[in-house]
Amino acid sequence: MERILVGHRQLSYYLQAVNEIGKTTAGWNRLAYTEAERSAVQYFLEACEKIGLVTRVDSVGNAYARWEGVNPDLPVVLCGSHLDTVRNGGPLDGTYGVFAALEAVRTLKEQGITPYFPLEIVVFACEESSRFGVSTVGSKAVAGQLEADKVRRLMDRDGIVFDEAMVSWGYSFDRISEAARDDLLLFIEIHIEQGSTLESNGEQLGIVTGIAAPTRFQVTISGIASHSGATMMSYRRDALPAAAEFILAVERSGLAEEGYGTVATVGVCEVYPGAMNVIPGEVRLQVDVRGIESDSKQRVVNELRMSLDYICQKRRLEWSWNSLGDEAPVFMNIGLNQSVAEVCSERRISYRFMPSGAGHDAMNMARLCPSALIFVPSRGGISHNPAEDTDEEDLLLGVEVLCEVLKRQVMLGVI
Amino acid sequence: MERILVGHRQLSYYLQAVNEIGKTTAGWNRLAYTEAERSAVQYFLEACEKIGLVTRVDSVGNAYARWEGVNPDLPVVLCGSHLDTVRNGGPLDGTYGVFAALEAVRTLKEQGITPYFPLEIVVFACEESSRFGVSTVGSKAVAGQLEADKVRRLMDRDGIVFDEAMVSWGYSFDRISEAARDDLLLFIEIHIEQGSTLESNGEQLGIVTGIAAPTRFQVTISGIASHSGATMMSYRRDALPAAAEFILAVERSGLAEEGYGTVATVGVCEVYPGAMNVIPGEVRLQVDVRGIESDSKQRVVNELRMSLDYICQKRRLEWSWNSLGDEAPVFMNIGLNQSVAEVCSERRISYRFMPSGAGHDAMNMARLCPSALIFVPSRGGISHNPAEDTDEEDLLLGVEVLCEVLKRQVMLGVI
Numbered sequence: 001m002e003r004i005l006v007g008h009r010q011l012s013y014y015l016q017a018v019n020e021i022g023k024t025t026a027g028w029n030r031l032a033y034t035e036a037e038r039s040a041v042q043y044f045l046e047a048c049e050k051i052g053l054v055t056r057v058d059s060v061g062n063a064y065a066r067w068e069g070v071n072p073d074l075p076v077v078l079c080g081s082h083l084d085t086v087r088n089g090g091p092l093d094g095t096y097g098v099f100a101a102l103e104a105v106r107t108l109k110e111q112g113i114t115p116y117f118p119l120e121i122v123v124f125a126c127e128e129s130s131r132f133g134v135s136t137v138g139s140k141a142v143a144g145q146l147e148a149d150k151v152r153r154l155m156d157r158d159g160i161v162f163d164e165a166m167v168s169w170g171y172s173f174d175r176i177s178e179a180a181r182d183d184l185l186l187f188i189e190i191h192i193e194q195g196s197t198l199e200s201n202g203e204q205l206g207i208v209t210g211i212a213a214p215t216r217f218q219v220t221i222s223g224i225a226s227h228s229g230a231t232m233m234s235y236r237r238d239a240l241p242a243a244a245e246f247i248l249a250v251e252r253s254g255l256a257e258e259g260y261g262t263v264a265t266v267g268v269c270e271v272y273p274g275a276m277n278v279i280p281g282e283v284r285l286q287v288d289v290r291g292i293e294s295d296s297k298q299r300v301v302n303e304l305r306m307s308l309d310y311i312c313q314k315r316r317l318e319w320s321w322n323s324l325g326d327e328a329p330v331f332m333n334i335g336l337n338q339s340v341a342e343v344c345s346e347r348r349i350s351y352r353f354m355p356s357g358a359g360h361d362a363m364n365m366a367r368l369c370p371s372a373l374i375f376v377p378s379r380g381g382i383s384h385n386p387a388e389d390t391d392e393e394d395l396l397l398g399v400e401v402l403c404e405v406l407k408r409q410v411m412l413g414v415i
Numbered sequence: 416m417e418r419i420l421v422g423h424r425q426l427s428y429y430l431q432a433v434n435e436i437g438k439t440t441a442g443w444n445r446l447a448y449t450e451a452e453r454s455a456v457q458y459f460l461e462a463c464e465k466i467g468l469v470t471r472v473d474s475v476g477n478a479y480a481r482w483e484g485v486n487p488d489l490p491v492v493l494c495g496s497h498l499d500t501v502r503n504g505g506p507l508d509g510t511y512g513v514f515a516a517l518e519a520v521r522t523l524k525e526q527g528i529t530p531y532f533p534l535e536i537v538v539f540a541c542e543e544s545s546r547f548g549v550s551t552v553g554s555k556a557v558a559g560q561l562e563a564d565k566v567r568r569l570m571d572r573d574g575i576v577f578d579e580a581m582v583s584w585g586y587s588f589d590r591i592s593e594a595a596r597d598d599l600l601l602f603i604e605i606h607i608e609q610g611s612t613l614e615s616n617g618e619q620l621g622i623v624t625g626i627a628a629p630t631r632f633q634v635t636i637s638g639i640a641s642h643s644g645a646t647m648m649s650y651r652r653d654a655l656p657a658a659a660e661f662i663l664a665v666e667r668s669g670l671a672e673e674g675y676g677t678v679a680t681v682g683v684c685e686v687y688p689g690a691m692n693v694i695p696g697e698v699r700l701q702v703d704v705r706g707i708e709s710d711s712k713q714r715v716v717n718e719l720r721m722s723l724d725y726i727c728q729k730r731r732l733e734w735s736w737n738s739l740g741d742e743a744p745v746f747m748n749i750g751l752n753q754s755v756a757e758v759c760s761e762r763r764i765s766y767r768f769m770p771s772g773a774g775h776d777a778m779n780m781a782r783l784c785p786s787a788l789i790f791v792p793s794r795g796g797i798s799h800n801p802a803e804d805t806d807e808e809d810l811l812l813g814v815e816v817l818c819e820v821l822k823r824q825v826m827l828g829v830i
Contacts, residue, residue: 194646230773241663247658270686276683276701277543357644358645
C-alpha cells in the first residue's frame with residue numbers, strides 16, 4: 001500500500017521510488033527505450049492512475065496523464081519533462097520535472113480545485129542524446145518537428161538501430177504523425193539548472209528567457225601512425241598534439257565569449273590506434289558550442305575553423321569537419337514568464353531571468369505553443385553525473401511555484 | 416609442392432606466404448598467442464623442417480629451428496625475431512627478421528657450408544605489448560628475466576588473462592625456467608628500422624649501438640563531469656583541456672631532447688564519460704618516453720611531473736601518476752657490431768651506427784650474451800601500420816649481410 005503524504009513530502013517518496021530503477025554504483029542508467037527507462041515510465045503511469053488521472057502512451061513512447069477539465073474541449077495545459085538519463089547520470093535531470101508536475105497536480109486535487117482547462121502531465125521519450133546521438137525526440141514528435149528519416153537508422157553502441165528499439169516497445173516512426181498535437185494551450189517544464197549560476201548568486205529560482213540550442217560538429221585530424229620509439233620527434237605527423245592544440249582553442253574561444261553566455265566543449269576525443277607504442281595517426285573530436293546569442297556562437301565556430309586549418313597546416317596534417325547539427329536559439333513566452341515571476345514576487349522567492357545553456361524539451365514545445373522553463377538550483381552546478389543534487393528545500397519551492405502557476409493557468413478567466 | 420628458388424628470392428616467397436596469415440583490410444593482426452600468430456609460427460616450423468632443420472617449441476611458446484654444428488656441444492649461434500604483430504600492424508616488423516634468418520641459413524646450406532658451432536633460428540613469443548600491455552615476453556624468459564607474477568594475471572581487451580592464453584596452447588608460466596638458456600654464444604637480430612633515419616640519410620644498413628628501453632607511465636587527470644551546456648566556462652573543472660596542455664608538454668619535452676635521440680609520445684588518451692553533452696570529468700593518458708641517454712630521459716620525466724602538477728594546480732584538478740615500467744638502455748656488443756661493419760665495408764654497403772628507439776628482443780638477449788641488432792631502412796619511416804614497407808633491394812641486402820656475418824660466426828676459428 002503506497003503512502004500518500006500531505007503536502008509536498010510525497011515528492012521525495014516518488015523520487016526515491018523511481019530512482020530505484022536503473023540505479024548502479026556508477027550512477028543512474030535509464031537510457032532511452034531501454035527496459036529501465038520504460039519501467040520508470042510505467043511507475044509514473046501507475047502513480048498517476050492512483051490519484052485518478054487517465055493515462056496513455058503515444059506512437060513514439062511519450063506518456064501522458066490527464067486531469068479532465070470542466071470543459072474537455074478547451075486546449076490543454078501541459079506540464080512535464082523526461083525520465084531517460086545519460087550514461088551514469090544523476091537522479092534529478094528530467095526526473096524532478098516529471099514528479100514535480102505530478103506532485104503539483106496531486107496538491108491541486110487535494111486542495112479541491114476543479115480545473116477549467118484540461119491539465120496533462122507528459123513524460124517525453126528520448127530527451128537525452130546518450131543512446132542514439134539525437135536528443136528531445138519525443139517533444140520533437142509532439143511539435144511535429146521530428147525528421148524521421150534522419151533518425152530512423154541511427155545506431156547505439158550495441159548495434160541496435162533506433163527504429164528497432166522503438167518497434168520492440170510497440171512504437172514506430174511510421175505512426176509519428178499521431179504523436180503531433182494541435183490542442184495545447186501552453187507548456188511548462190520545471191528542471192534542475194545543471195549549472196551553478198543560481199547557487200553562485202544565492203537565488204532560489206531561474207526563469208528561462210531562451211534556450212541555447214547546440215551547434216555540434218565532429219573534427220577528424222589525420223596524421224601518420226608510426227612507431228613511438230623509432231620515429232624522431234621532428235619527423236612525426238602525430239595527430240594528438242594537433243588535437244590538443246585544437247582542444248585548447250575550443251576552450252579559449254568559449255572563454256572569449258563568456259560575456260555572451262556562450263560555451264564551447266570537447267566532450268569526445270577518440271585516438272587511433274590508441275596504443276602506447278604507436279604515434280596516433282588519427283584523432284576524432286566532437287565539439288558542442290552553445291549560446292543564446294547567434295552572433296557570438298558563430299564567432300566561435302568561425303574561429304575554430306580557422307584555428308583547425310592553421311594547426312593542421314603548420315603540422316602537415318589533414319583535417320575534416322562534419323556538422324552534427326546547428327539549431328537556432330529558442331525564446332520562452334514572455335507572458336508565461338511574467339506569470340512565474342509574479343508568483344515568486346508574491347511569495348518573496350528570489351529569482352532571476354536567465355538563459356539556458358542546456359537543451360530541453362521546452363525548446364521544441366516553444367515552437368508549438370507558449371512555453372515556460374523554470375530552474376531550481378543545482379548543488380555545485382553538477383549534472384549528468386551521479387553526484388547531481390538539489391537541496392530538498394529548493395525542490396519543494398519549485399513544486400510550490402509550479403503548483404501556483406498551473407493553478408492560475410487552468411483557472412484562467414475563472415478565478 | 417613449395418618452390419625452392421636460388422639465391423635470396425625465396426625471401427619474398429616466405430614473406431608472402433606467412434603474411435596471408437592474420438591479414439585483414441585494416442592491416443595484419445597476429446596478436447600474441449592468438450590462432451593467427453601460432454599459425455604463423457607453425458608455418459615457420461614447417462618451412463624450417465623442409466630445409467632439414469630440427470624444430471622445437473619451448474615452455475613459453477618460443478619456436479626454435481636448429482642446424483647442428485660439427486661440434487654439438489659448442490655454444491649456439493642464435494638468430495631471429497618475432498612473428499606477432501600490433502593491432503592492424505605491418506608485414507615486416509619482426510616477420511622480416513625471422514625469414515631473413517631462415518633465408519640466410521638456407522643460403523649457407525646451399526653453399527655447402529658445414530657450421531662448426533650449432534646455429535639456431537628463433538621466433539620469440541609475444542614481442543609486442545599490444546595484447547597484454549607487456550612486451551618481449553619470450554626473450555625475457557630466454558634471458559631468465561621474466562617476472563612471471565607481474566605478467567601472469569594481465570588481461571587482454573576480451574577479458575582473457577595471460578596465463579589462460581598460454582595454457583590454451585600448452586605453455587605455462589609454471590615451467591618458465593625451462594625456457595631460460597645458458598648455452599648461447601651470441602645473438603643476432605635483423606629488423607626494419609621503423610624510423611626514417613636511414614632513408615633520410617640515404618644509408619642502406621643500420622648497426623645498432625644501444626636500445627632505448629622505454630619509461631612508461633599512466634597519468635590520470637580528474638575534474639568534474641558536468642553538463643556541457645549549463646556550465647559556464649569559468650566554473651568548469653574540465654579534465655580534457657588540462658590533458659591537452661599535458662600532451663603538448665610531452666611533445667615539447669621530447670623536442671627539447673631531440674639532440675640526445677630521446678622521444679616522448681602520448682599514444683593513449685581516454686576521455687570519460689566521453690559524451691558530447693558532458694564536460695570530461697576524467698582523462699587517462701599513457702606516455703612512452705625513450706632514449707639511450709639516461710640523463711636525457713630522466714630530464715623529460717622530471718619536467719613532465721612538474722608540468723602535470725602545475726597544470727592541475729592552475730586548473731584546480733586532481734592528478735595521479737602510475738609507473739608502467741622503467742627500463743634502462745641496453746648496449747649491443749662492440750665486437751659483433753665491428754664484424755657487421757666489416758662485412759658492410761667489404762661489400763661497399765653504406766651503413767651507420769645508430770641507437771634504436773624501439774625496443775626489441777635483442778634488448779633482453781644482450782643481457783644474456785653478446786648481441787647485435789641490424790636495421791634495414793623503412794620506407795617513410797612508417798611502422799606499426801599496414802603501410803609498413805622496405806624496398807626489396809634493401810631487404811635482400813640485409814639477408815646478404817646477415818648471411819655473411821652468421822657464416823663468419825659459425826666458422827669462428829675455422830676459416
